[in-house]
Amino acid sequence: MEHATPLFYSYKKRPQLDEHYDAIFIGSGLGSLCAASLLARNGKKVLICERHYTPGGYTHVFTRNDYEWDVGLHYVGDMDRKGSALRIIFEYITDKNLKWADMGEVYDRVVINGKVFDYVKGLNNWKERMKFYFPTADDARAIDKYVELLFAVNAAAKNFYMLKALPKLAQFFSSPFLSKAYQKFSSRTTKEILDSISDNDELKAVLSAQFGDYGMPPAQSSIVIHAAVALHYMNGGFYPIGGSEEIFNTIMPSVINAGGKTVISAEVKEIIVEGGKAIGVLMADGKKITSDIVVSGAGVHLTFEKLLNEENQKKIKFLKTLKKVEPSNAHFSLYIGLKQTAEELNLPKANYWIYPCGNNHDEAVEKYLNDYKQEFPVVYISFPSAKNPKFLEKYPGRSTIEIISVANYDWFKEWEGSRWKKRGEDYDAFKEEISQRLLAHLYKMEPQLEGKIDTYELSTPLSTKNFCNYQKGEIYGLSHDPQRFDADFLQPKTPIKNLFITGQDIVTVGIAGALMSGVLTASSILGKNIMNDIVQYAKQSGG
Ligand SMILES: Cc1cc2nc3c(=O)[nH]c(=O)nc-3n(C[C@H](O)[C@H](O)[C@H](O)COP(=O)(O)OP(=O)(O)OC[C@H]3O[C@@H](n4cnc5c(N)ncnc54)[C@H](O)[C@@H]3O)c2cc1C
Structure with a gap:
């Protein structure tokens, strides 16, 4: 795709920046990009500051010796299912300019001790294939029960995530009911659930073989993340045509159309807080840029423990608890x-x-x-x-x-x-x-x-x-253990007025998690459920 205006500028070359923006984003990961596009579509002029010399967070690509590699996207699920939220959000924020290639029937090939088990596209096909590998009546029953449980966990988790975008009072009233269903699962590990349905170690090893997608083996990970990942890919794997950089390339025009910009090699050193409110950012070179709202997509540990000064860290009551949530x-x-x-x-x-x-x-x-x-x-x-x-x-x-x-x-x-x-x-x-x-x-x-x-x-x-800039080199931000899923402060709104967070840490790891975080953060900032706009768009555009 040809673009008339550059999609990003190098901060080192002193691009023309406004004195003030409606919102400044720290980091250009997918959470930031999605939220920035949604704010732009609601008339907001945003500035995205990216520390790296290339934009996109983990969706960036790098070139060397005449080759190009992506760093954090190998496949995404749910891109051709009718009614898929993921698909319609991407269509909305990219004006349908991002296209996906289907990986075909087999998306994951599991090899355990040299034995091959294929994960195939489509829920029924997948179940049938698993029953072919594990043909006993007990194993077949366990496979059915497993899938049933995945759906139950996901249903409970979805409602819970939506709570994160609601104002505090609404959270208070909805929370007991929605949290109960969710916490029934979130405190349990993947291993506990697998052990409850089967004694067959090989079957359990195959069912948990995608644990690398969330970075924690079964005895450590919450079943919430396992269920989200397993069901996410059950309808096949998809890859962005043109590579993962197309995500940034296709989202950015909407930000630019509303007067926004991305600057790379632009490290934010501190979030400026005055009178209890975030009012802008201090760049590593000492320049101050102000905004009505600051959104950090740079990970919660970094945001609260490094980008806020000591005085402002004291206002974050959950800081001690946050320190206990381990990096992945x-x-x-x-x-x-x-x-x-x-x-x-x-x-x-x-x-x-x-x-x-x-x-x-x-x-x-x-x-x-x-x-x-x-x-x-x-x-x-x-x-x-x-x-x-x-x-x-x-x-x-x-x-x-x-x-x-x-x-x-x-x-x-x-x-x-x-x-x-x-x-x-x-x-x-x-x-x-x-x-x-x-x-x-x-x-x-x-x-x-x-x-x-x-x-x-x-x-x-x-x-x-x-x-x-993940300080422990962590692959997926926060670890996905039960403790993380219990941390109710992982939501867009922060205790500091006009400071919001977005990205994988407030939902879960993954392109889907980061994208949803953008929707939650923009909804929280704008005070409306943006999914309604997106669903409306999908209906009108035949999405
Ligand atoms: C090896 C690997 C493979 C993966 N494979 C897949 C996959 O196949 N499918 C899938 O769905 N997901 C995959 N993921 C996960 C997915 O890429 C991430 O969950 C998602 O992209 C994270 O998005 P984010 O919005 O949280 O921001 P991030 O992508 O984490 O971006 C944060 C950005 O903030 C910037 N930043 C940090 N500090 C500052 C600062 N002070 N000033 C300015 N900028 C700053 C960083 O440079 C970074 O660019 C993979 C991840 C990795 C690492």
Whole structure:
């Protein structure tokens, strides 16, 4: 798509900025982008300040050696289901300019101890396929019960999320009823629920095989996040045509049309609070920009513990409780480039979830986090160029692969003060060791790739900290344990007047979670349920 006006400006080049905006956003992740577009569609002029040198938060892409990789989007569910909230929100904020490619029948391929289990598109197909792998009457009953429970959990959670956008008084009156149904589930772990329906360890390992999508193994994660993720993908996986940067590219015009801007390399140092109200931001270079409203999409830990000064932190009564909500685990990501196309190399569209240690995900994660030399508890492999129908237009004759696994931030503490690309030989040697171990898993699954790799580069938790400002290199913001789902302060409104938060931390991780957070935050700011506007639009435009 050609754009007449630039979609973003570099703050370093001193772009023309207004003295005052209706709203300033900290961070250009999807939560911020969605809320910014919704405010813009309601006549608000916004400024989005992004610290990184490229916009989009985890939906940004980076290029190296004539290849391009996305960093935080491998697949999104629910994009072709009629009535899907996710689809109509995206259509609304992008004016239908963002298109999605279907990954086909198999979206996730689970490999446990070398045995393959495909997750196939469509609820009934998925159930049938699982019953084919697990044919006993007991297992079939457990699979039916499992799906039934997923729907019950999701229904309770949806109502609860909507509460977050309501004014305090309405929350007070609706809360006891809605919270009760939700808390019945949120305090329970995925393992507890799975154990309640089956004794078959292999079945339970397969059912929880997407735990990497939310970063916590079954005994630690709340069933709320497991149910959300499992049902989200049950109707297949989709990939943005043109790559994940198209998310920013297609949302931004609506912000620009209302006079708004995105500036990159624009770090916010502090949220300015005067008379108990947020009135703007102090940039890292000392410049002050004022606004009626400040919205932080930079993660709750960073927002409350770093972007507010000590005096204002004292006004945040839940700060102690927040400190107890742990960040999620960190990760490695290996970015691979090949000088042949996905078709020539026979690369699949499905993601691989490889479990080399067998059925006990919790044990494998614990062992490995204590000692990196242990086998990876999970190896996730994604083939972005195979999923993106437009990849070859930009990169003819090439293809890309990404491999992800878990990491422990503490392994990297010794290099904390070092600079990107200059962290020293030990660091590079550690990266190389991890890269080779990850590549060995790729070759096991796709032996035709051995000797074909043109380039690879490993990102570590320090890369995540450096580029996305997550202080512990956490992959998904807050961890998704029962404690997080009990934290009622994770909502758009904050105790500081005119300061709002958005992004994955107030709903859940994921493109869907971040998008919904944008809707909640904009609804909370504007004092109306924006979903009504979106549903109306969908009806009128045949969405
Ligand atoms: C490896 C990986 C794979 C993933 N795969 C998938 C997937 O396949 N499907 C899916 O649905 N989800 C996936 N996700 C999750 C998804 O990408 C995220 O949940 C979502 O994009 C988070 O959006 P957000 O709005 O919370 O903001 P973020 O994307 O977290 O962005 C926050 C932004 O704030 C900026 N910022 C921080 N501090 C400041 C400051 N002081 N000043 C200015 N800017 C600041 C950061 O630089 C960053 O750009 C993945 C994530 C990762 C890391």
